[in-house]
Amino acid sequence: EIVVTQSPATLSVSPGEGATLSCRASQSVSSNLAWYQQKPGQAPRLLIYGASTGATGIPARFSGSGSGTEFTLTISSLQSEDFAVYYCQQYNNWPLTFGGGTKVEIK
């Protein structure tokens, strides 16, 4: 099973600032990595797939990069609606696995 590790667990950011979230896989997943945003009481929302392709309707301030085992989600200028928990998911191998999440909170 591929273990996916996210860091940091919590990120405190002021509105308008940028944020960089990391995701590491225990073995190469090529570019088969997705990012999701989840707000309290809601289902996750797909942000990025293929490590760097934005899903439909996702604002341009969200961008993804990386390949192999190291990936990054960058939010260029945090808006109030961006404070949430972010998960990465590898889909290169069965079983599919998610990282433990990064909570982005207001500083």
Add this chain to the structure above:
Amino acid sequence: QVQLVESGGGVVQPGRSLRLSCAASGFTFSSYGMHWVRQAPGKGLEWVAAISYDGGNKYYADSVKGRFTISRDNSQNTLYLQMNSLRAEDTAVYYCAKIWAPGTRYFDYWGQGTLVTVSS
């Protein structure tokens, strides 16, 4: 528009069974693989099971293999998860999720979730 509506959750004693359903609409259900993903209270996401568009291929997380069975009825646009021998650690919100496109394994639509509580 795409809608996924889960049902069947509730409180169940350890060792008992429960069947979850996910009613799909707004897309050609029979063309898409479907998945179940769960989230224990206050915890992260855990992938549970997947089924191909025609039901011919099924995949499970090790934590549920041999206890849970995923199935689908394309004539009824419904996805199922039969959960047997339930344990306390199966307590979670269970989401059904639709893949982005045939052949992909990430999810563009999720249901609202149904809570399963395993407790005596």
